[in-house]
Amino acid sequence: MDVIITTEQENPGRIAADAIARLVHRNPEAVLGLATGSSPLSIYADLADRVAAGTLSLARVRGFMLDEYVGLPADHPQRYRNVIDRDLVACTDLDPTLVHGPDGLAEDIPAACAAYEDAIDDAGGVDLQILGIGVDGHIGFNEPGSSLGSRTRIKTLTRQTRQDNARFFDGDVDAVPQHCLTQGIATIMAARRIVLVATGQAKAEAVHHLVEGSISAMWPATVLQMHPAVTVILDSASASRLQLAEYYRQTRAGKPAWQR
Numbered sequence: 001m002d003v004i005i006t007t008e009q010e011n012p013g014r015i016a017a018d019a020i021a022r023l024v025h026r027n028p029e030a031v032l033g034l035a036t037g038s039s040p041l042s043i044y045a046d047l048a049d050r051v052a053a054g055t056l057s058l059a060r061v062r063g064f065m066l067d068e069y070v071g072l073p074a075d076h077p078q079r080y081r082n083v084i085d086r087d088l089v090a091c092t093d094l095d096p097t098l099v100h101g102p103d104g105l106a107e108d109i110p111a112a113c114a115a116y117e118d119a120i121d122d123a124g125g126v127d128l129q130i131l132g133i134g135v136d137g138h139i140g141f142n143e144p145g146s147s148l149g150s151r152t153r154i155k156t157l158t159r160q161t162r163q164d165n166a167r168f169f170d171g172d173v174d175a176v177p178q179h180c181l182t183q184g185i186a187t188i189m190a191a192r193r194i195v196l197v198a199t200g201q202a203k204a205e206a207v208h209h210l211v212e213g214s215i216s217a218m219w220p221a222t223v224l225q226m227h228p229a230v231t232v233i234l235d236s237a238s239a240s241r242l243q244l245a246e247y248y249r250q251t252r253a254g255k256p257a258w259q260r
């Protein structure tokens, strides 16, 4: 696990966008795993700047979203497909027909989840998965207690997650759906590379478990310790509970500039 603790002058989103741009320059048809929430917004804004400047094209990139609420109407602004369309697709040259997400309105949910897994496989798997992390250590919507071997399926959201996400629903926790479809932990772990961004003090405990805790379904993100190619990009607040913070800073300082 590569842990990058950024300085006040740095934008964690830019560091993640650098990795994505390098991948897309190598492979213009790369498959990206797309996360929602606040954490990836700085990545998406940076990618949009590069596309606007003409230094990057995402036109042939394929995207697979991490998760989706169950039951939100197709035109609901907080339906994750609409969020991704607004925050990423509309701001770049991504082709919306190449972006896929789990179908939260499917009548046959298990069949929709299986079809989603097949679609990821048919695309050749995810090259780079963008991740945030919940304050309870969830990734995607894999809440504490999720099987570390899970695949795309329906999950019940915890009260904590619904409260955290109520800010997107005018502060009304009851407006946040109770169920979601999410890529499973094993689905996420199958990505060839994973880039996780976390900022702010509220994430410090989850980041502590992610980087230095014991692997446990109670802190689902800890499974990432088993993945061979994970980069965790933090600000100093989210890194504030890391025992080895100085070591991570020194390790980074010793790398060539393009790797930092």
Ligand SMILES: N[C@@H]1[C@@H](O)[C@H](O)[C@@H](COP(=O)(O)O)O[C@@H]1O
Pocket (backbone or CB within 6 Å): 035, 036, 037, 038, 039, 040, 066, 067, 131, 132, 133, 134, 135, 139, 140, 141, 161, 165
């Ligand atoms: N399903 C999403 C996750 O993909 C996200 O990583 C996490 C943290 O969100 P944020 O980045 O807004 O803190 O919670 C949400 O519920």
